[in-house]
Amino acid sequence: MGALMAKLYWICAAVLGCLMSPVQAAGVQLLDTDPNLAGAIWYPCAAAAQRVPLGKLTVQFIESIEGTKDCPVTGTNLPLVIVSHGRGGWFGQHDDTVQALANAGFVVASINLPGDNGNDSSQRDSLSILATRPASIIRLLDFILNDWKDRAAIDSSRIGFFGFSLGAYTGLVLAGGNPDLRRFALYCSDANRTRACEQLRSGDIPSSLPHEPRIRAAVLADTAINFAFPADRLADITISLLIWRSEFGGAGVDPKNSALVAQSLPGKKEVRVVPAGHFAFLSPCTAEFAEKLPRFCTDPPGFDRTAFHREFNASIINFFRETLVRQGESR
Template identity: 60%
Template sequence: MVLKKYFAYALLLCCLASPAEAAGIQLLDSDPGLAGAIWYPCAGEPKDVPLGKLAVPPDDIWLTGAKDCPVTGAKLPLVIFSHGRGGWFVANHDTAEALADAGFVVAAINHPGDNGNDSSQRDKMSVWASRPADMVRLLDFMLHDWKDKVVIDPARIGFFGFSLGGYTGLVLVGAHADFRRFALICKETDKTENCERARSGDVPPSPPHDPRIRAAVLADAAMNFAFTPEALSGIQVPLQIWRSELGGNGVDARFTALTASQLPGQPEIHTIPAGHYAFLAPCSPLLATRIPRICTDVPAGFDRAAFHHDFDASVVRFFREHLVSDGGTR
């Protein structure tokens, strides 16, 4: 996808066919490293929420919710979101809204250097190492610096990741990434920076884990080449794994199936008869017209909106079981 389309994607993805019902929204726009939004339960009336400088002028882009309304509840579970390559913090906002309506706090940010408005690090190995650190920083902010931090139960932390965000989640919950393995998918004639670094061993160390995360939902995780079965063996938290039968956009369905089969424990695994983009929030008519590539599902006839109704409900159910029903313990 060319950069121009990534800009359009970032501008339009938030326009859903079905709005949120009761999610409160606070925008994070004072720090480029923490640019995004927080969704949470509240009793306010949902309205259109313009994104201001988080959107690219002159487009009039908004979310739907009760902006800056008081948080309802106490000792609430928190789920942090990680978007895919070139995405942005609203990529799965329907899921974030469903969780907020169900009593969760949700926080999502743009990954610096790899989002719809900033591609400066998108194709560099450094972003593979920085993404998990971005999520650690977000979690630190939510627990220590967010103005409403007192409502969060630090023993009830979850993670949601799509595509490269799924890779990010695997690392955070205990997997060890070996970036030298990137050489396995490089052709001998490929002299690009990442291939040369992988061959020489000049790669970043495996990014940090975060033991505060107690459960994770990962959808069509990318970068499966970075993990061996041994590298995945350190994962000890409950996982809900979603994968597409058809893959796409650099995600090979054969490798997502292999990784899912190598995960320790008994992860909850779901396979859908569609392609990679089916996990993105349903497209508005405007987005479908502007960027049909990410809105046209395969096979023809796959109903993304109907799927997300079930997908969001399954994500909510999973996090309720593992972050609420068991009291937040492992």
């Protein structure tokens, strides 16, 4: 696509994002044949909204997602955003955000991180998950670029990343961060016999975590395990970053550590703060979800999560348009 045509495409995408009919939906393809790549790919598609049954990808009581199943991909030279969920989450955890990105002209892919998702907690409390998470994202990226049937629609020079909580930790590593996992010892008293603390005592600590230079920009929301990233462990990060952090933290995320890491990040970055807790970054809750898992849906008095997500999603789309699309056109 020439520069002029690319600009016209993205102007049209921006207009469609503002004037979207309520029955329009993102196309979605389920990834359900490989347990190490269990998730979905969303992408631009002009079609009516549906509920897509998850089948064997069902997580807890969530049996479907919104989208148009196996709809043809609309557009060419599309940017790609990889999404990484938080601890114990699942690939559809940020449904409104991935839908917004797909409707704005991005291909979006997310998987259940093996050993740490809503259906599999086998490695959740192990230090090993801190190394296997980045490796799983690289495996997903390789699949999308090399084996996905619609890979020709993607511009492989325009790849972004969005992560929440432990997914945002994953993004810091992929971007070049080198966590000092020995710092977990600060939380391991003699009485603490958790799996991670026992691994620390035995010296079973992951090292040489993988980075991913194909990622050109990243949005990180309420990064977990901030204490493992002193300033010198962030020095190799050179990509553009949009950092969102919560004012009140929670779920093990200390807002003071979040602020310190955000300030220590090198290079081009933008930092925004939401006056809410950790789970405000999750999609607005349905009534059923709020009834069954209220701790993920409880926000401070007066805080409107739905209104916030309109701002949150718009900031992500604008950031990736600037860093992946416009900067890509200038190269």
